[in-house]
Amino acid sequence: MTLFGYPLDLGPLWLTLQVASIATAILLVPGMALAWWLANWRSPLRAVVEAVVALPLVLPPVVLGFYLLVFLNPQGWVTQTLHSLGYEGQLTFNKIGLIIGSVVYSLPFMVQPLLRAFESLPRNLLDAAATLRAGWWDRFFNVVLPLSRGGLIVALTLTFAHTVGEFGVVLMVGGNIPGKTRVVSIDIYNHVEAMEYAQAHMLSALMLVFAVIVLTIVYGLYRHGNKEHG
Amino acid sequence: MSGRGSTAAVSGNVQARLGAFSLQTGNFSWPLDGITALFGRSGCGKSTLLRAIAGLIPRASGTLRVGEALWLDGRRQTPAPKRDVGYVFQDAALFPHLSVRGNLHFAASRAPKGEAPAAIDQVAAEVGIAHLLDRRIAALSGGEKQRVAIARALLSRPRLLLLDEPLAALDWKAKDELLELIGQIARTQRLPMVLVSHAPEEIERLAQRVVFMQDGRILRIEPLTEALMRADSPLFDRLGPVAVLEGEATPLAEGLAQLRIDGSLLTFPAAAEPGRVRLRIYARDVALARSVPTDISMLNHLPARICGFAASRPGHSLVRLCLADGQGLWSEITTPARDALRLAEDEAVVALIKAASVER
Numbered sequence: 001m002t003l004f005g006y007p008l009d010l011g012p013l014w015l016t017l018q019v020a021s022i023a024t025a026i027l028l029v030p031g032m033a034l035a036w037w038l039a040n041w042r043s044p045l046r047a048v049v050e051a052v053v054a055l056p057l058v059l060p061p062v063v064l065g066f067y068l069l070v071f072l073n074p075q076g077w078v079t080q081t082l083h084s085l086g087y088e089g090q091l092t093f094n095k096i097g098l099i100i101g102s103v104v105y106s107l108p109f110m111v112q113p114l115l116r117a118f119e120s121l122p123r124n125l126l127d128a129a130a131t132l133r134a135g136w137w138d139r140f141f142n143v144v145l146p147l148s149r150g151g152l153i154v155a156l157t158l159t160f161a162h163t164v165g166e167f168g169v170v171l172m173v174g175g176n177i178p179g180k181t182r183v184v185s186i187d188i189y190n191h192v193e194a195m196e197y198a199q200a201h202m203l204s205a206l207m208l209v210f211a212v213i214v215l216t217i218v219y220g221l222y223r224h225g226n227k228e229h230g
Numbered sequence: 231m232s233g234r235g236s237t238a239a240v241s242g243n244v245q246a247r248l249g250a251f252s253l254q255t256g257n258f259s260w261p262l263d264g265i266t267a268l269f270g271r272s273g274c275g276k277s278t279l280l281r282a283i284a285g286l287i288p289r290a291s292g293t294l295r296v297g298e299a300l301w302l303d304g305r306r307q308t309p310a311p312k313r314d315v316g317y318v319f320q321d322a323a324l325f326p327h328l329s330v331r332g333n334l335h336f337a338a339s340r341a342p343k344g345e346a347p348a349a350i351d352q353v354a355a356e357v358g359i360a361h362l363l364d365r366r367i368a369a370l371s372g373g374e375k376q377r378v379a380i381a382r383a384l385l386s387r388p389r390l391l392l393l394d395e396p397l398a399a400l401d402w403k404a405k406d407e408l409l410e411l412i413g414q415i416a417r418t419q420r421l422p423m424v425l426v427s428h429a430p431e432e433i434e435r436l437a438q439r440v441v442f443m444q445d446g447r448i449l450r451i452e453p454l455t456e457a458l459m460r461a462d463s464p465l466f467d468r469l470g471p472v473a474v475l476e477g478e479a480t481p482l483a484e485g486l487a488q489l490r491i492d493g494s495l496l497t498f499p500a501a502a503e504p505g506r507v508r509l510r511i512y513a514r515d516v517a518l519a520r521s522v523p524t525d526i527s528m529l530n531h532l533p534a535r536i537c538g539f540a541a542s543r544p545g546h547s548l549v550r551l552c553l554a555d556g557q558g559l560w561s562e563i564t565t566p567a568r569d570a571l572r573l574a575e576d577e578a579v580v581a582l583i584k585a586a587s588v589e590r
Contacts, residue, residue: 124323127286130310131317132386133340138311142336146327 006198011179012187013206019095019170019183020163023102024110027159031110036144038111039118050115054108061105065172068101072173093175098183101173102163109158117151118144150222157218161211238262240390240424242294242302246278246287253278253446255292260451262297262390264438265416265423267454269430269465275446276426280392283424284317285310296390316383320395322375324367330378331363337385349385357381357411373404380411384419391415391423397432409435417506430465434458434474434510435590440465459558461540461548471513471548471560479507486585492554496530498588507590513548513560515587519580520571530583534559536575549573551581 001008034053038046056064072078072091079091091097121144129139145152167185174181176190184203191200241259246252253275260266268276282290285307294302301308324333334350354360359377362370370378376396383391393412397405413436416423427433433440433454440457442449442464457463458473466472477489479500487500489509498509522531534551537558542548547568551559559581573579 122323124319124321125325127281127284127310128317128319128323128325129336130286131284131313131315131392132337132382133311134336135309135311138340143325147325 012182012184016183019098020160022099023163024160027110035111035114053111056105057108061168065169068173098174101169105169106159106163109162110155113151113155117148240296244282244292246290255448258448262422265436267433267437267440268426269440270443274443276443280426284315285313314389316388316391318379318383318393318396320398322379326367330365333382337382341387353381353384372400391421393425473511473559474508476508494532497585510589513562516561517582518561522580528582528584532581534581536577
């Protein structure tokens with residue numbers, strides 16, 4: 001496809017959205033479970049687990065990507081174990097690698113907002129629900145989730161948006177294979193390297209517009225939700 | 231403790247450890263009827279015991295039996311949703327994401343065998359919140375929130391209603407109305423209640439019996455009238471000893487009503503509504519005479535017998551009076567007055583009570 005007379009490859013854009021959506025979907029349930037468990041865990045060890053979960057926030061993405069590359073390399077025990085179980089492919093330099101890298105990288109963005117939301121839930125609302133004969137799942141779906149709506153929306157948005165914008169991890173784990181693992185951020189970098197500023201501009205502008213739209217929708221929903229709760 | 235041994239009782243021996251605090255009730259039992267108050271200073275464990283009865287203390291151990299049901303047996307607990315209790319929290323704990331009706335529906339839809347939507351309107355009317363059903367929780371006053379919380383607890387059809395200082399955060403007017411409402415529910419629905427309170431007035435107005443607690447232990451369980459006949463009762467505050475008199479009230483004109491005590495009548499300020507009432511009379515508001523005086527503004531003259539004396543603040547003496555129908559009353563008089571009248575045990579006197587000093 002061409003835009004303003006310049007050729008524009010939509011492949012990286014599509015791949016980026018795909019990886020971000022899948023990674024967010026994969027993280028949703030385990031992220032919630034981990035956040036709930038952390039919010040209710042009374043142990044000094046909790047700080048250690050929280051630190052590990054938050055690691056991707058402070059670690060340079062390239063470092064994270066490097067360790068993942070070492071961990072997931074085709075000769076490593078993880079891949080070899082999968083091969084012995086009948087898995088043919090590999091875990092690096094393909095879409096699976098991109099998704100694994102994204103999931104690890106984005107974990108704190110899913111867990112942190114949910115953890116804060118769960119922690120700020122008034123405990124006596126859950127106690128009240130329990131004395132009103134609501135069992136655990138009943139309480140979770142009818143009290144915890146509705147009251148954590150804001151935190152859930154923030155968690156989903158941050159996870160998705162950060163996966164869209166990642167660079168270091170995907171470059172290390174996915175490589176830069178055109179049509180296979182080249183995501184938007186790497187594509188923009190390539191265009192700049194090749195002095196193709198017009199294409200870089202177009203992709204960057206698309207990302208900018210996308211980010212503004214997503215954030216507007218999210219803050220609209222968040223405000224609406226808060227207003228309902230008073 | 232008449233309920234010991236019978237099945238219709240709340241009984242057991244509950245232990246729980248929460249940080250530095252430990253609850254060790256010792257063996258206890260009280261009848262599963264009327265309003266039982268858990269009383270003690272803050273930190274004495276009364277709220278912890280209430281939460282343990284509701285099943286909200288996961289690490290509680292010991293035994294707890296309510297009626298036929300064994301809810302705690304060693305470390306084995308019946309989970310809170312499976313206990314037939316209603317719980318009213320100090321801050322109401324209403325669900326902020328639901329309307330008033332939504333909160334009531336939450337309870338009604340989970341009650342045994344379900345509840346027809348009509349039950350919501352009926353209970354809402356009884357509790358006086360029919361006009362609030364479509365309000366948001368944030369738009370309610372403190373008193374309204376507690377009414378909704380009570381209605382919500384009632385709609386889950388409990389066999390035992392637990393109230394954790396439900397009036398502590400309210401102004402005196404809302405407090406007064408809710409005290410009235412709670413007493414009325416206990417009477418009309420014959421719903422047993424356990425009320426946690428550190429306010430003697432609430433207990434004196436509502437409770438049939440008092441569970442005294444200290445440092446995580448139950449000291450003793452007594453009928454309210456007995457507890458009030460101890461001169462050193464922990465229920466007495468800086469206004470001194472108080473007694474409660476119960477009976478059938480008949481309305482009198484002009485915001486007054488009368489309580490019949492055996493042969494005599496006690497006039498007190500009240501709205502004109504007949505029925506059973508409980509009145510609180512402070513010792514300092516009761517004067518004594520050898521005979522019925524004439525030409526005096528205090529119209530309440532109750533014949534009584536002196537049942538005993540007790541020490542009071544310096545210069546004063548406490549006289550325990552027994553009325554003709556067996557109810558007790560305190561009178562605080564100065565020591566010179568006592569000496570002048572030469573009062574002695576078992577003598578007949580007349581208790582003079584100013585009507586305006588009598589409180590519900």
